[in-house]
Amino acid sequence: MKLMVAGCSFSAHSQTLPGTSWSEVLADRLGWDLVNLARQGCSNGGIRIQIEEIRRQRPDFAIVTPTFWDRMEIPAAAAPFAAKDTTGGVGLQLHLQNRDITNGYDPKAGIDNVNYGNNPYRMICETIFSLADNGPHAYRSTTISRQAQQAIKYYIDSLYDSNWKKQQDEWIIREGVMQLFLDGINFIVSPVLLWPFDQHNQSQWRDAFPQLITDRNIMLEEKESVLPLTGNNLFNGEDPGYHSSPHGQTLIAANYYRRITQDFGLV
Numbered sequence: 001m002k003l004m005v006a007g008c009s010f011s012a013h014s015q016t017l018p019g020t021s022w023s024e025v026l027a028d029r030l031g032w033d034l035v036n037l038a039r040q041g042c043s044n045g046g047i048r049i050q051i052e053e054i055r056r057q058r059p060d061f062a063i064v065t066p067t068f069w070d071r072m073e074i075p076a077a078a079a080p081f082a083a084k085d086t087t088g089g090v091g092l093q094l095h096l097q098n099r100d101i102t103n104g105y106d107p108k109a110g111i112d113n114v115n116y117g118n119n120p121y122r123m124i125c126e127t128i129f130s131l132a133d134n135g136p137h138a139y140r141s142t143t144i145s146r147q148a149q150q151a152i153k154y155y156i157d158s159l160y161d162s163n164w165k166k167q168q169d170e171w172i173i174r175e176g177v178m179q180l181f182l183d184g185i186n187f188i189v190s191p192v193l194l195w196p197f198d199q200h201n202q203s204q205w206r207d208a209f210p211q212l213i214t215d216r217n218i219m220l221e222e223k224e225s226v227l228p229l230t231g232n233n234l235f236n237g238e239d240p241g242y243h244s245s246p247h248g249q250t251l252i253a254a255n256y257y258r259r260i261t262q263d264f265g266l267v
Contacts, residue, residue, distance in 0.1 A: 001032045001266070004057060006050035007065035010193065010226045011038035014240040021242050022226075022252035023063070029257055030267070035059065039116065040138070040241060043071035043125040044169040044194065046114040051176035053111040055183055061260060062180060062187040065226060066173045066194035069166040073123045074131070075104035076115070076139075115139040132156060169194060174209060181213055186264055188256065190219040190226055197222045216263040224255040 027034035233248025
C-alpha cells in the first residue's frame with residue numbers, strides 16, 4: 001500500500017536526521033510505501049500542486065497539511081517585459097499571456113512547477129518576508145536586486161492584504177481537498193497552520209470544509225495536530241528541518257496511525 005504526504009516543513013523529511021520524520025515513522029509502522037511531497041518553505045499554492053500529484057498517483061492514503069498564508073510563488077527564471085511607450089497596456093498584456101515564454105508556471109509541468117532540489121522547477125515558494133529581507137535562500141541562486149527588493153517593500157506597504165491572501169489560500173486548499181474526496185481517495189487534512197486554532201470557536205475546523213467532507217477526513221483535535229505537538233517537543237540544537245524533536249515526530253505519527261487504523265480500518 002502507498003501513503004502520500006503533502007505539506008511544508010512541518011511534514012517534510014529531515015536531511016540531518018533521515019528516517020525520523022513523522023511520515024517515515026508512520027509508513028514504517030504501517031508497512032507501507034511512502035511518497036513524501038512536502039518541502040520546507042512550500043506555499044499553499046505549491047501544496048495544491050502536490051495535491052494534484054496525489055490525485056495523479058492515487059495512493060491508498062494521503063495526508064495534507066496546509067501551511068501559513070504568508071508564502072507566495074515567484075518564477076524561477078523571469079522573462080522581463082521591455083516596456084515601449086507606443087504599446088500602452090496592450091504590450092504588457094500580450095507579454096503576460098505569451099505561454100511560449102518559459103517564465104513561471106506551466107500546467108503541463110505538474111509537480112516540477114515547484115522547487116524540488118535539482119528538478120528543473122519553474123517556480124520558487126518563499127515567504128513574502130524573506131523576499132523583503134533579501135537574505136540567502138535554498139532555492140534562489142542569488143539575492144534579488146535592490147530595485148526588486150524595494151518594489152516588494154512598497155507592495156507590502158501599499159498593495160498586500162494579508163487577510164485577503166489567507167482567504168485565497170483557504171479557497172485553494174479547500175478546492176484541492178474537495179477534489180481528493182470526489183476522487184474517492186482516503187485522506188486526512190490537518191487545518192491548524194492555515195486555520196490557527198481559536199479556543200472561542202470550537203467548530204472552526206469543521207466549518208472550514210463543506211459538510212460533504214466527513215469528520216474522519218479532518219484532524220479536528222487541536223492537541224493531536226502538528227503545531228502543538230511540535231511546540232511541546234522542541235528540538236535541541238540545530239533544527240532537523242521539521243521543527244520538533246524526533247520524539248515529537250513519533251507522537252505525530254502515532255496520532256495518524258490511530259486515525260488510519262481506527263477511523264478508516266486500514267492496516
